[in-house]
Each structure stands twice: as C-alpha cells, then as structure tokens.
Amino acid sequence: MKSAGVIVEYNPFHNGHLYHLQQTKEVTRADVVVAVMSGYFLQRGEPALLSKWARTKMALSSGVDIVVELPYAFSTQKAELFANGAISILEAMNVDEVCFGSESGNISSFLATLSAMEENKAAFDVLVQKYSREGNSYPKAASLAYRALNIPDATVDLSRPNNILGYHYVKAIADQKARIKPITITRTGANYHDEHFQSPSIASATSIRKALFSNEGTLQDILNYVPEATYTSLFDYKKVMGQLHDWEQYFSLLKYKVLTTDLNVLASLYEIEEGLEHRIVSSIKEATSYHEFMENLKTKRYTWTRLQRACTHILTHTKKDVMKRVTADHKSSYIRLLGMSQNGRAYLQKYKKELPLPLLTKLTSQSNEMQQLDIRAATTYGMVLPEPIRSEWMKTEYSTPPIQYDEESKSFL
Structure with missing residues (x-):
C-alpha cells in the first residue's frame, strides 16, 4: 500500500486543507494518507480551537486515513524542531512521501535552497548572530541573513511562513537520512496570516478563528470556508463543552x-x-x-x-x-494513534509489526517524560471547561481509544 504523509494542525480543518488533501492523493497516487497532527497546543503557541479528538473526526470525515499526534514536545516548537518531530513519526510509520503546501510550489527550489544553505552555513550563522545582536527576532535575523548571502534565484523565499516550514521538512528528511520523498503543492486562495476573508471559498485558519471570536461572530459566518464535517464538529463541540478555545x-x-x-x-x-x-x-x-x-x-x-x-x-x-x-535527538519516542478509517486500519495491520517505535492507543500513568508532557498539556487545556465536564476531561488522555471511521456509511464506529 503506497502511503503519503501530511503534517497539520487543522485548527480548524477548512477548504484549503481539503484542497491540500485532495492534491496530495492526486499527486502521490497514495492508497493511504497519514496525518501527523498537533495536539492541544500548537506551533504558534496557541491552544487549539477545539480538542484533538474533534479535529481527528474532521480529518477522518474529509478523507484522511490515519491521524497520529505530534507530541507537545514538538508541536509547540520553532520550525526546525516541529519539522523534525513530525518527519520522525512519518518515517517510523513507513510513509513513502510527504506533501506540504508552500508559497513556492516547486520542490526543486527547496532542494536547491538546502544545498545552498549547507554550502554557506558558516557565513549564515555569523550573519544571524550579527542581526540578532541588533535586536531582531531569530526569524527576522535568519531572513536578513539569507538575503545578505545573495543566494541564486532558483532558491526559495525564506521570508514566507509555509516556505520556512517546507524548508525545514526537507532539511529534517536529509538530517535524519529518512527514505521519505518530499513533494510540495502551491498554496491557493489565502495567505497563512490573512485575518480577513479574501475569497468566496478559501480562507486561512487565522481568519476563520478571528470570525468565530469576533463580537458578533457566529458559525454561520464560516459556512462557505469549511467542509460540512468541520461545521458539524464545531457546532457539536460548542454545544457540549459550552465554548471554543482561545x-x-x-x-x-x-x-x-x-x-x-x-x-x-x-x-x-x-x-x-x-x-x-x-x-x-x-x-x-x-x-x-x-x-x-x-x-x-x-x-x-x-x-x-x-x-x-x-x-x-x-x-x-x-x-x-x-x-x-x-528532544535531544530531534525524534519522537512513540506514535500516538488518534484515529483511523477502515483503509487506515488495514495499513496499520500490515505494517505495525515493522514499526520501530511503540504504537500507543492510550497513555498510562507509567508514561515516559515526553508522554507526560502530553498529559499535562491535556490537563491544562481542559482547565477552562465548566464542571463537571472539566473533571471528566482529566480522564481523556487515559481512557479515549482511537476513533474509528467507516468510509462506506460515513459514520464513526
């Protein structure tokens, strides 16, 4: 079974994500799509809009076959560690290709950038230190250093957010000597940081969240920008939990x-x-x-x-x-399974004995340090919920089994 991987947050799953998923299947011709998804807290240091279980349902309903969690130790990190953690999990799951969206849309330019950065590493590091001493943030200093090197035009613009992540995915594959092949598609319709709707059907997750939390915002405002499964999940979560998270x-x-x-x-x-x-x-x-x-x-x-x-x-x-x-070796120590379709289940049954990392369906009180961070993150995330929901929430990391989705009936088992 040919497999493709995607690295996601789905905060929430929207039409742009659906396009990415459809393009991933078309370009890779994969039989199975594996999503490595952040848990309760995300790469930009935000609490997820709704739980990882609700977002797993969104993903499975929209065509993902397997959802596994990117541990807190990597999901809340700068691009380099975020990428390394995710790639280590996809590699452990025997995934053939990873497909990511980027402003570039050209994988050759990412490979050229990686080669150029390796050749200019010493000079790049000196320039980063110089611009950092001038009071710039690390991302800004890195962007200025990259421009100062006058690297050829065939390379990627590393001032763009998805290009930055894509570069680190490609670099992580090289650093880990992973067998995964990287593929990229061009992002369409909305920029990562757009705060307002710019098109009739594609919107950034940022603009969707902003609409939901505006003073007069309602779920109706986002109907054109998310699949029905996302709308239903948001409605159900808010009804049961009494709120979305920010x-x-x-x-x-x-x-x-x-x-x-x-x-x-x-x-x-x-x-x-x-x-x-x-x-x-x-x-x-x-x-x-x-x-x-x-x-x-x-x-x-x-x-x-x-x-x-x-x-x-x-x-x-x-x-x-x-x-x-x-995070010393930049790799996850386990694979936490959040959900699977019947197709995903067949893939796991075929390969699970070959997995180099333990495949966890639940965490226990005997969990290792990396897993304990996930448990603490889950507990913290649930602290804003009303009682008695909050007390029940404390048990979720130990008691919630992987979600199973039946493609034929389009229902959860």
Whole structure:
C-alpha cells in the first residue's frame, strides 16, 4: 500500500486543507494518507480551537486515513524542531512521501535552497548572530541573513511562513537520512496570516478563528470556508463543552501562574531566556486581557509567536531540562494513534509489526517524560471547561481509544 504523509494542525480543518488533501492523493497516487497532527497546543503557541479528538473526526470525515499526534514536545516548537518531530513519526510509520503546501510550489527550489544553505552555513550563522545582536527576532535575523548571502534565484523565499516550514521538512528528511520523498503543492486562495476573508471559498485558519471570536461572530459566518464535517464538529463541540478555545480564556490561569511563581522557577521554564521572566511579570500585573498583556510584552526581539510559546510553557510548567532531554535527538519516542478509517486500519495491520517505535492507543500513568508532557498539556487545556465536564476531561488522555471511521456509511464506529 503506497502511503503519503501530511503534517497539520487543522485548527480548524477548512477548504484549503481539503484542497491540500485532495492534491496530495492526486499527486502521490497514495492508497493511504497519514496525518501527523498537533495536539492541544500548537506551533504558534496557541491552544487549539477545539480538542484533538474533534479535529481527528474532521480529518477522518474529509478523507484522511490515519491521524497520529505530534507530541507537545514538538508541536509547540520553532520550525526546525516541529519539522523534525513530525518527519520522525512519518518515517517510523513507513510513509513513502510527504506533501506540504508552500508559497513556492516547486520542490526543486527547496532542494536547491538546502544545498545552498549547507554550502554557506558558516557565513549564515555569523550573519544571524550579527542581526540578532541588533535586536531582531531569530526569524527576522535568519531572513536578513539569507538575503545578505545573495543566494541564486532558483532558491526559495525564506521570508514566507509555509516556505520556512517546507524548508525545514526537507532539511529534517536529509538530517535524519529518512527514505521519505518530499513533494510540495502551491498554496491557493489565502495567505497563512490573512485575518480577513479574501475569497468566496478559501480562507486561512487565522481568519476563520478571528470570525468565530469576533463580537458578533457566529458559525454561520464560516459556512462557505469549511467542509460540512468541520461545521458539524464545531457546532457539536460548542454545544457540549459550552465554548471554543482561545488564549483569552486561559489568561486568568496564566496571570495566576506568573504572579504566584518564584522568579527563579519562572526562569527555569522553557523559552524563558535573557531575563524575560521580569518583563512577563511586570507586563501582566496591570493587564486586563491576554491581548493587552501581549501588546505590552512584545518587542522587536521577541515576536508574538515566540512569546506565546513561552506563555504556553508557563501554563504547562514545562522546564528547560525536561524539554532538552526529550528532544535531544530531534525524534519522537512513540506514535500516538488518534484515529483511523477502515483503509487506515488495514495499513496499520500490515505494517505495525515493522514499526520501530511503540504504537500507543492510550497513555498510562507509567508514561515516559515526553508522554507526560502530553498529559499535562491535556490537563491544562481542559482547565477552562465548566464542571463537571472539566473533571471528566482529566480522564481523556487515559481512557479515549482511537476513533474509528467507516468510509462506506460515513459514520464513526
């Protein structure tokens, strides 16, 4: 069975994701599509709009065959570690090709960029340090360094968000000596950071979330931009849980954590560097909302995304030494199965004995350090839910089995 992999967040699954999925199947002619999907907290340091289980249902209903979780240790990281974690899982699952969307849409340009960056690594690192000392964030410093090298036009524009991720997917494959073949398709209809609807049917996840959380926003506003399964999942989740998730709901928890934690302990948490704990404490004291706090906190050096990730690690109390240990080899230590179609089940039955990593259907109290981070993330994510839902939520990581989807009846078993 030929397989293709996609690396996703589905926050939420929208028409652009559906296009990517359809193109992946068409270009690769794969029998099975495996999605590595972030769990409760995402690469930009945000809580997912709705649970990983609800997003798994969206994916399966829309044509994904297997959904596995990208562990918290990688899902809340800068592009390099995010990509390495995801590629390590796809490689372990014997996936043949990985297909990602990019602004470039040309895989040859990514390979040329990788080659050029390897040839100019020393000069690139010196320039990054130079631009960082001038007060630029790392992404900005890296972009400036890349431009300063005057690398030939055949390479990728690494100032574009999906190109950056795509480059790191290709680099991770090379670094891990993985057998996966990278493929890219051109993103269509909406840019990654678009905050408003720009076309009649394709919208960014950012603009969809913004519409949902606007003062007068309703689910009806996004009908044209998401498949029916997404609309149904959002409606059902909000009805049962009473809400969708965004940072504002976690602000009081964050404020409590920051103001009741010793400064030395704050400094020991992941991504809290260079005395950032002092700025966080002073910025949060007077802030009355998460948005106000972030506006006070961000600087030229620290991007909104970088600071959001730091805040996420404060919420989950993720320490530097723990994160350093679990990501030391840039690879996941397990595969957490979230859901599968009947087609996906056949694939797993064929290959599961060959998998080099344990395939987990549930976590236990005996879980390793990487898995414990997932459990803590799940607990933190559920803390904004009302009782008695919240108490039931605490059991989900231990009790929820993989979701099974029947393609013929289009229903969950």
